[in-house]
Amino acid sequence: MRFYSWNVNGFRSILKKGFMDWLEEAEPDVISLQEIRCEWEEVDLAVRRQIESAYEVCWFPATSKRGYAGSATLSKKDLNFCHVKGMGIEGYDAEGRMIVSRKDKLVFLAGYFPNASQGLVRLPFKRQFAKDLAGIVGKHQAAGDQVILTGDMNVAPEEIDLARPKDNTKNPGFTPEEREDFKLYLDTGLADVLRERNPDVPGLYTWWTARGGARERNVGWRIDLFLASRPLMNRVKDARIYAEVLGSDHCPISLELL
Numbered sequence: 001m002r003f004y005s006w007n008v009n010g011f012r013s014i015l016k017k018g019f020m021d022w023l024e025e026a027e028p029d030v031i032s033l034q035e036i037r038c039e040w041e042e043v044d045l046a047v048r049r050q051i052e053s054a055y056e057v058c059w060f061p062a063t064s065k066r067g068y069a070g071s072a073t074l075s076k077k078d079l080n081f082c083h084v085k086g087m088g089i090e091g092y093d094a095e096g097r098m099i100v101s102r103k104d105k106l107v108f109l110a111g112y113f114p115n116a117s118q119g120l121v122r123l124p125f126k127r128q129f130a131k132d133l134a135g136i137v138g139k140h141q142a143a144g145d146q147v148i149l150t151g152d153m154n155v156a157p158e159e160i161d162l163a164r165p166k167d168n169t170k171n172p173g174f175t176p177e178e179r180e181d182f183k184l185y186l187d188t189g190l191a192d193v194l195r196e197r198n199p200d201v202p203g204l205y206t207w208w209t210a211r212g213g214a215r216e217r218n219v220g221w222r223i224d225l226f227l228a229s230r231p232l233m234n235r236v237k238d239a240r241i242y243a244e245v246l247g248s249d250h251c252p253i254s255l256e257l258l
Contacts (some may be wrong), residue, residue: 001079001257002187004028005110005224007152007207011072015047019246023051026252028077030101032110033248034069034152036061044226058083060111070096071111071151079103089132091125098133098151107145109137113153116172123177126154130181138188141229147191149227152207152250156254157182157192160202161222173223190227192257194239204241207250218243226255 003024008014011033023031042057044223051057056077061070075081084100086093098111113133114126133149140147155178159165168174186192198204205220214220226239238256245251 001029002027003108003148003150003226003255003257004252005150005152005226005254006031006252007034007112007224009248009250010038012038012043012079012131015044015076016248019247020047020050022247022252023243024119025170028074028254029079029107030081031074032099032108032151033074034070034074034112036072036087036096037067039168051142056081056083058099058101060099061235062094062096064094068095069112071099073099073101073108074112075101077165083132087132087136090134092129097129100136102145103139105145106153107140107147107248109133109140109147109149111151113151113155115154115199116175116178118172120175123175124174127177127181130178130184134184134188137190138184139188146232147188147227148192148229148232148255149185149257150204150225152224153182155179155182155189156221156223157195157225160200161204163203163205163221174222185227189230191230191233192230193226193233194222194253196241197236202212205243206241206253210249215249224250225251226253229256232257 055074058073060067081101081103101108116123156162206224208215208220235257237258240254242252
């Protein structure tokens with residue numbers, strides 16, 4: 001089963017940059033999209049019909065602000081995933097942050113994690129989100145579920161996960177507080193799949209600023225991740241970053257299970 005995650009930085013925008021061709025070629029079984037920034041009804045009808053012919057669509061736009069944030073999960077129809085929008089916490093759900101998908105004892109938690117924002121004005125909001133989400137993950141783990149947690153997590157966990165760590169210790173996405181909160185997910189029994197398989201490999205980035213040719217020079221950050229319950233690690237066949245796939249300031253990532 002192949003899981004993908006991609007912050008598309010505007011779904012209608014990425015449709016103009018070859019998304020449907022990519023989707024047909026990649027053929028994910030389940031994919032989380034972040035920063036969709038639109039209602040499903042605002043998407044071209046032909047595109048909707050094409051996607052709906054193959055996928056169950058759980059579309060979760062923000063209601064707090066038009067054209068902001070939001071997430072979606074698409075799953076192949078024959079897989080029979082059950083999708084639930086939100087975490088049951090209004091402040092997060094109004095921004096379309098997370099979707100909970102289930103197939104038997106496998107739980108796919110996916111979406112768009114908050115950004116601490118310029119001046120760290122949303123750091124308290126982001127820290128509370130991490131605590132609340134870790135609590136939800138912990139409950140699933142305690143119930144015997146096997147959890148995959150993914151999305152644009154808006155944090156680079158370690159120095160190896162960004163090109164210029166010393167320049168960014170006080171910037172959103174690499175503050176000590178955010179890195180400490182990331183460990184809450186690991187404390188529930190999740191593993192950072194790509195990093196465990198590539199512990200000492202630098203340059204594995206998923207996001208690049210649009211300034212200064214950063215992507216061409218691979219001056220980036222790894223902030224899009226797959227975390228998985230420890231029992232699932234024995235089933236991991238592959239975990240990849242597709243830095244060559246354009247269309248957004250993020251690139252897709254994938255996790256393949258046996």
